[in-house]
Amino acid sequence: MSDDANLIERFLEMLVSETGASHHTLSAYRTDLEQASIITGGRLCTADREIVRQLPSHWRELQNSTVARKSSSLRRFFGFLVEEGFRDHDPSDALPKPGLVRSLPKTLSHGEIALLFQLIAEGLDCEPVKPATVRLSAIFELLYGSGLRASELVGLQRSSITGDKPFLIIKGKGEKERLVPISQQARVAVGRWAGFVDQKEKWLFPSRTGHISRIRLFQIIKEHAARAGINPAKISPHVLRHAFATHLLEGGADLRALQTLLGHSDISTTQIYTHIDSARLVELVNHRHPLSQLNLLR
Incomplete structure (x- = not known):
């Protein structure tokens, strides 16, 4: 060497x-x-x-x-x-020290997210339901509903999910454990998928050699997007994580809460989303401040 x-x-x-x-x-x-x-x-x-x-x-x-x-x-x-x-x-x-201009994260519109989940819902209504559809439902609920990283999702163990607890305990970057809130809808989707997984399996999303790979997860996401009429180039597990963050901020969440939910150790990482938060704050000033209700130009 x-x-x-x-x-x-x-x-x-x-x-x-x-x-x-x-x-x-x-x-x-x-x-x-x-x-x-x-x-x-x-x-x-x-x-x-x-x-x-x-x-x-x-x-x-x-x-x-x-x-x-x-x-x-x-x-x-x-x-x-x-x-x-x-x-x-x-x-x-x-070495150079270039000025770093961080690009805005790619995301999906509310309409595109609705299309993705609508197609899943249609598949769940079929009898008999396909295991692949149930798995897909659990994957999307966790990626978009809880903002998991791809590596966090594929590495989820069956023991991470309990039906009576509103959160997951997962290992993120640097093997650090964090709590991730999980909605009732996501718990139902994950619980339904768990019923298709052999109880002897360690992983929630198993494969023949362990758990599914991040590459396979990318493929699953893109295949579903194509079926829903969305350009597969627009979507990835990380784009769903960005959509989770973007739509939470649009709904009124603050950056500190988002930092915790995303598992960012430094708030500066979360501040990539300030373009969304700033737009909301401008709207609040323009439409909610008492002075905005007064006609001062008389």
Whole structure:
């Protein structure tokens, strides 16, 4: 194993042991570092400022958010190398610090959500009902009704669901446990699906090798969207999570409550939704403030 490959592995092991980094986070770091290693000819761990300064020339076609992530990955890696004594200086000050403009999250309209659930309801009214339809109902109730991440949903255990409790206990990013409220409608949908799952199964959504994968979940969601007449490119489990957040804010929820429901450790992550909250606040001022009822231009 080359020095780069060996030190990248040690760095990733540190992230797991010290920060509890998720599989998705580790995969992103690995990709960024391995690509940089290839660009530098396998000399990333010994690269000087001149070599590091050349890296951004390979990122010209990438979005600012991706460039910022790659720069962050490399800064953290070089900091690790210095701290662990693998090199004596940190060249990451040669990396760019692009202004990061966060794009608004993709979401779905209330009408599109209604179409998705209407098709499920029609399937549940059929006799005999198909197990795949019952599973689909449980999946959509949890993704849109509770805002679960894809990884959280596929990793749900049967023991996470109890019929008399209005919440789930799930493990989110960094293996942190959090409580997720679950509606009565979702409990019914999940309970109905549980009846189709062998009681010996550990997972709520099992497969032949464990639980269904995130890739299979994406496929299930997109297949259903196509049947409902919605462009599959518009939807994913994460888009349903965004729709959950967006529609809650439109209904009057505040950002702090949303932060808790989404499992964000930092409110700044939740603030991507402030465009919705701000619009609601403007409407409140324009239509609910006492001065808005007075005609001052007489």
